[in-house]
Each structure stands twice: as structure tokens, then as C-alpha cells.
Amino acid sequence: MMKKSFACLITGLCTLPTSAFADSPYFSLKDGDGFKRFSISAGWLHAMPQGSANPVNINTSVAEGTSSTIGDVSTSSVKGAIDRSTASGEFWYNSINALDSLGFQTLPGVLSGTGTINGLSNWQAQGTGLEADNVDTLGIMANYHFTDNLSLEIKAGIPPKVDIKGKGNIYAPLSGNATPVDDGSALGGLIGQIISSVGGDIPLKQDIHITDLTQGGKAASARAWLPAVELHYQFGKSGVNKFRPYVGAGVMYAYFNDLEMNSGIEADLIKAGHMIQNIHDGKAGAALDGKTSSADPVVKLKATDTFAPIVTIGATYDFNPNWFAVGSVSYSKMNNEAKIYVTDRNTGKELIQANTKIDIDPLITYVGVGYRF
Template sequence: MTQKAFWCMVVPIVFASTTIYAESSFFNLDETEGFKRYSISVGPLHVMPQGKAKAPKIRTAVKNGEVAKNGDITLSTVFENLDPDKQKENQSMQALLKIVDAFSDTYPASQSGTSTVSGIESWSMDGSGMTADDVTTLGIMINYHFNDKISFESKAGFPPKVDIQGKGKITAPFTAEANSTLLGIPLPTIYLKNDLPITDLESHGNSIATARAWTPMWELQYHFGQTGINKFRPYVGLGLMVAYFNELELNPSLEKDLIDSGHMIANMKNGRGGDALIKGKKSTANPKVKLESELSFAPIATLGFTYDFNQNWFAVASISYAHLTGKTTIEVNDDKLGTLFSSEVDLEVNPIIGYAGVGYRF
């Protein structure tokens, strides 16, 4: 248990004991009756996420309707990205480009003109997302008992490293209307359309990312039975979980795919639209990946029991459920061009949390 986690648990207990305590028969049991106001236990804490992968929301710096220079573009790239739904409209230009291709594979920037780009400003990628793996860590539970029935509990685990799994593929729904010239003569519009590959989240080994999870929990609990009479005492609880993830690290192969996506957008912004259609084609930018996670709050409910060995020592077991969704943002930035590519992902965790420990009352 780190010092940070320890104080996250202890401070609420101290606050509760000094502010909620009242001079009344309800809160003021006679200590000579054997009632112990504080208890602490330790034991394994197992977290089992139940959430489903949710579609990420993706944005790029290329606005719908933005006009981008095509630059030098290979004719093979044009043919690979022709709109299959516009075969009739593209027929005459396709025949002309095949004639040009017999003399040169590259359509020079002086003739390739511009493209009006759409589709990649923002979109959601259905069928993809992230989920968290099960994890077991050392848990600690501290209780302050207002009376024999009601207590305030603070519970947390030593912040474990959690593996994040990926699901599905991410592509960019690119469409464009390209206008070019040949020997200074305007040519018919050619229509382009393709799902440009960004990354396959299931092809990066055991996990796409790791994070250290801080998940302190606080609950008000009601204990059935009576101290000194019932050794076995069930209890129920209701409270709040706070989740914070730091030390986030991306899988290197996923990070490379995201940097490539940054180069793709930078090429469109820098007048090299043809290069943007070639996966992995470098730009003059220097894309860097930034990964962040927001603080999240969730209601939590618990069923558990304690079993007294004697007046001081006891065993405890519980199972809890928290309705928890965390928000993670991935950005690809360049010092000059700003944010090139960003993805906002709701990480649905909804964990079932099992705990078993041995404790001491004082």
C-alpha cells in the first residue's frame, strides 16, 4: 500500500469520526460493553470487469469540405482509391489516366490539382473499443463504527497494473472529389473513396495498453446481528467508488500506427494529399502520441459478512458491484500543426469486486 493510497483511505475515516460522531445514545455505546469502534482487515481483492467495448469517437484536423492539394501522386494510388459507387462517373477519367500511366507512374503536383475531402473530420468506429482485464491485488479495509449496526468503510487495493485489451479495427472513412488538369486543360472530376486503415486493435499481442488503477471506495454499511451474541454477521453497503488511472503506456506497435495516422493527416494539411493515401508514408511533421484518463466516479453496492474468532479478531468476505465508466483520450499532436488525430474512448469497466480478509478490532 503506497502512502498516497493509505491517506486516501484514512482521511475519510478520521473526518467521519470527528464530524459525524454525536453525543447521543445512538452514537455513544459504552466501551465497557466490549464494543470496538474501529476495525481494519487485509486480504486479496479481485476485480472482474464486466463492461463491453464501446465505439471510440474519432476526430482529425481535416474538416469536411476542406480543399487539399494532391501533390505528386502515383496513378496506382489513384486507381486503388477510386469510389466503387461512382464507376460510371469515373469511367472517362480512368481511361485517360491509364493512357497517362503508360508514360509515367506519377501524376505531378503541377497537374494533379486539389481534392475536396470529406468523411474524416469526425466519426464513431462501431465494432471496436477497449476492455480491461481481471486483476488481483492486496486489499485493505478500514471501518469506523458509529454504533453496533452502522459503520463507515473505506476500502482500496494496492494500485495494480491493469492490462487493456483492444477489439476490432479502426479505419478512416475517406471520400474526395479530385479536380486536376492535363497540359493546363481542366479534366473531369474523379471520385475517390476508401476506408483508410489506422490500426487493428486485436493484432498487438496481449494488450494495447497498461495503466495503474487507483480505485478507493467508501460506503455506509448496515450490519445484521449483535456484537457478543452473533459470531456470523451479514452486512450490506452502499457508497461511492473513485477511479483514476495513471502511468498509462501504449503498446509500441499501436503507438506506431497512431503516429502513422498523424503523418497521414499532416500530409493532407501540407499539400501532399496523394502521400496521405499511402499507409506509413512519412510527412514533414513530427507526430507525438499523448494518452490521458479522466477521474471517474461510480455508485457501488456491497453484500458481505464478518465472522468473529474472538472479541478482536475476525474474518471478512464481500462482493461488490460498481457501475463505472472511465473516459480515455488519445491524441496525436504536432508542434506546428496542433492536434492531428484524436480518439475519445469510454472504457466501460462495471467491475464485480471480490474481497476476503482477516481483521482486527480496536
Template sequence: MKQTSAAVLLSLSAISLAHAQSAGQWMVNAGWMHMAPQDSSQPLTVNALGHTSTMEGTGASVADTDTFALTATYFVTDHIAIETILGVPPTLHLNGTGTLASLGELGNARSYSPALLAQYHFGEPSARLRPYVGAGVSYVWFNSVQLSAPLSSGQFLFSPATGTLLEGPTSASLSKSFAPIVNAGLTYNIDSHWSVGVSLSYVWLSSRATLTTHSAVGTVTTTAKLKIDPVTSFVSIGYRF
């Protein structure tokens, strides 16, 4: 009888461990991601007619945004995991501040930012609740850049000194960059496969905006560095296999 009971207990233990967050397992999470930029920007620098000048008081900020995201996590050991983050590229909306505040939205762009992180998961693999911390890097680029009318026409370059001389059709680009990430989260295991999770990440992200205006007196180049640094929260449902 004792031998039978011991065998049953060993079998149950083996089943429990087989479905734990342990070495060799994958976990896929899908959910909603909210980005809250902690942003700042430098004034616009204008290069025209062989001279460089700064448009003092100009600035821009990035609005909060939401998107659908996916993560795939592989457990290298019972505690160390590698996670990749993908999802639907969010649209970032850039608004004028300072002397540009009256222009409202300056433009928008799609942001692509796949990321790779290394994580440490605390607690036993079979625990219901497992907190974790992680760090990694994202590669960020932008496309589908659209400018509002005051920027696409070069109207923002009007000044008492030059009048409308520097205005003209304008296009924009945003620089690519690698962005370090740190994050922390919590996973609650509902059963052997399903779980829910929450996480919070901070990303050190900067980009240089370049506006190219084709004016009557030649090409005018306007640049500004924008620090975005979003705090990103992620609420998700996970499946482990």
C-alpha cells in the same frame, strides 16, 4: 454460592460483550481483491482537420486483475458501521476488440479508487457469523498511462482515405469520476480479536479515454467512453480492537 455463580456469569458476559463487534470498535482487514470488469465501450471518435468521424467497429475491453487491499471499519452502533477501502492500486490492461482486436493490448494504467461505505451488520454483536450489506462511493482516477506501439505512434489512425497523414506521437489520458458502490459480505469471528471475511461489490464505473496525436497536419484528438463496472471480490483476515 448462588451469588458467586451469578457474579461469575455476569463477568463472563461482560468480557464477551467487550470483545464483540459493537459500537465504538475498529476492525482492520487485509487480503486479496479480484476485479472482474463487466465492460463495454463506444467506437473511437476522431477529431481532425476540422471534421469529426466515428471509427465504426472499434472497441476495447478491460482484463481481470488482482491486488492487495486494506479496509478499516468503525462501528458507530452495534449494527451500523462506516468502512473505508484502500490498497495497492491495480494495473488495468486495455485490449482491443472489434476492428482493433488484431492490435492486442492497447495500453495499461494504474487505477486509484479509495472508497467510503455505510454498512448494516445483521445479528448480535457477539455472534460468530455476521452478514452485512453496504453502499457508498469511490473516487477513481488513473495515472502511469502507457500505450502500446500501434497507439503511441498513431498507427491506429491509418485509413485508405488519409493514409498515414494523421499518424504521429500519441499520448493518452483517462477521466476522473465518482463511482457508486453496493456490497454484501460475511464476517466469521474466530475469537475476541481475529476474524475472516468475504465480500462482493459492484461498482458503476465509467471513464472517457482521450488520445492526443501530434500529426503533420495538426493535432488529432480521439475519444471513446469506456464502461468498466467491475464486480469485486475480497477475501481477508481481520483484527478487531
């Protein structure tokens, strides 16, 4: 729909001279006052994004206060998840550490009990984000000159492959508590209630590492389609001034496809999907141990389209009435949103959704050679 809208806009603007102003000498397709109506140039286009990364927002399907049977779990994972800032936490850490020292590396489900999970429903990962890298491509600029000074320019070029750099590590802020012995049975529940009533629950607090967005040099890549339409005013006069500065303003449209995610980050997100599903399956211990679940997680990356204003300053230099050199600097206040989905291929259920705003804000330089006709 967005692509159709932009195509309609271009078509309307290009037909403007031949319809609405057909009887005007300024908008006629015939040459007038010593200038040529059409020009086209090609050259080197270099885009330098100026924006900075924004935190990644994460949502999962594990609601606050979700209760999950822990099941068998390694003693090392339990120790890593215990909040030792409380007396209860320190007691349980020392107790489980003693079992670990005696060679009991697994805490059986009959002892681990049931956990109440908080912190995973949604959070913002501070110090993380995505940034677009510099890019070079062949630029093409086509102008229709309404008058010797006023023209309409369409900017285009070969859509470049843009690297998206990652920033920071994403952690899941797990918190909650575990009620030992409450394994779901009547007796276990009774014993667990007694333990809980005297303040004996195991307090949980752990920042679980999900992924490093900086791994592999880039988090993702995408092909960028960045056409723009600008209205230009050029100073000077054809046939009199060889060097003619100009200013312009208009709108740029950004569309991204062929998105590819870093394979290491993708693998980490699949593991995170298994962690979420294990909690739903009543296997919180397996989630802590990083074991696979009943799900078949698949990762999808999407980027939103966007329109943005663009301004330009530049100049042309005439070699002769037809051939000229052109150079310009443009800036666009542009941002879009990257969205990541982790879903279970078996059921279609969404396990994790993450999104972040990418401030692109490109500074675009262009140097080319053109021809007027």
C-alpha cells in the same frame, strides 16, 4: 483537484465520530455494549469489469471540403482510392491501370491535379472500443463502528496495473473527388475546369486503415487508484453471533495514471498524423502513399477521473473477539473516458483527437482476515 476533494471527504468522515458525536455513547471512542470500535482487514481483491466496449469517436483538423494539391502519387494508391461504382470512376481506374501495366508506377503531380477531401473531419468507428481487463491486488478494509451494527468502511489497496483491451479496426472514411491536370497553374486550372465541367473528375472513396486495436494483446495499460467509502449495516450481535452478514452502500473514486499505449498502435497513430499534415501541406498524394510529412507527430493518452456509486453484500466470521474472516461482493456502476491526442511537436497543432467511453462496471470480490481493537 479531484484527489483533494476525495481526501477532504475522507478526512471529514473520519473526524465525524470525534467531533459531531463526541457526547454520544454510540459514537464515543470507548467500547460500548460489548463491541469494538475499530477493525481492519487485508486480503485478496479481485475486480471483474462487466462493461462492454463503446465506439471510438475521431476528429481531425481536416475540415469537410478541404482542397489539397495531390502531387506525385503512386498509381496503386490512386487506384485504391477511386470510387468504381460510377462510370467516371471505372473509366479513370482502367486508364490509370493501363499506365500501371506499362510500367508507370507514379502519377506525376501535373496529371494528378487537385483533390477535394471529405469524411475526415469527424466520424465514429463502429465495432471498436476499449475494455478493462480483470485484475487482482491486495485489498485493505478499515472500519469505524458507530454501533454494533452500523459502521463506516474505507476500502483501499495496492493500486494495480490494469490492462486495457482493444476491440476492432479503425478506418478513416475518405471521400471526395480529384480534378486531373489542375496542378495549381493557370493552364492546369483551365484544363481542369474543362475536365470537371464534362463530369470527368475522379471520384474518391476509400476506407483507409488506421490501426488494429487488438494488436499486441492490449491497447494500453494504466495504474488504477480505486478507494471507496461505504456505510455498512451488519446483522447479528457481537459475542452472540459468530457469522454476521452485512450490506453496504457508498461511493467509489477512480483515478488512473502511468498510462502506456501499445507501441504498435502508437506507431499507427503517428502515421495517421503524417497523413493529416500532408493534406494540410498540399500533398494529398503523399498522404495516400503513407509518406512522412513536415510534422513531428506525438501521441498522448489520457483518462478521466470519476466518482461512482458502489453497493456491497458480505459477511464476517469471528474466530474470537479480536480475529475474524471476511468476504464480500461489491458492484459499482462506473465509467470513464479515454482520450487520445496526436499533435505536431513542432507547432503544438492538434492533428487528431479520439475519445471513447469505457464502461468499467466492476464486480469486486474480496476475501480477507481482520483484527478488531
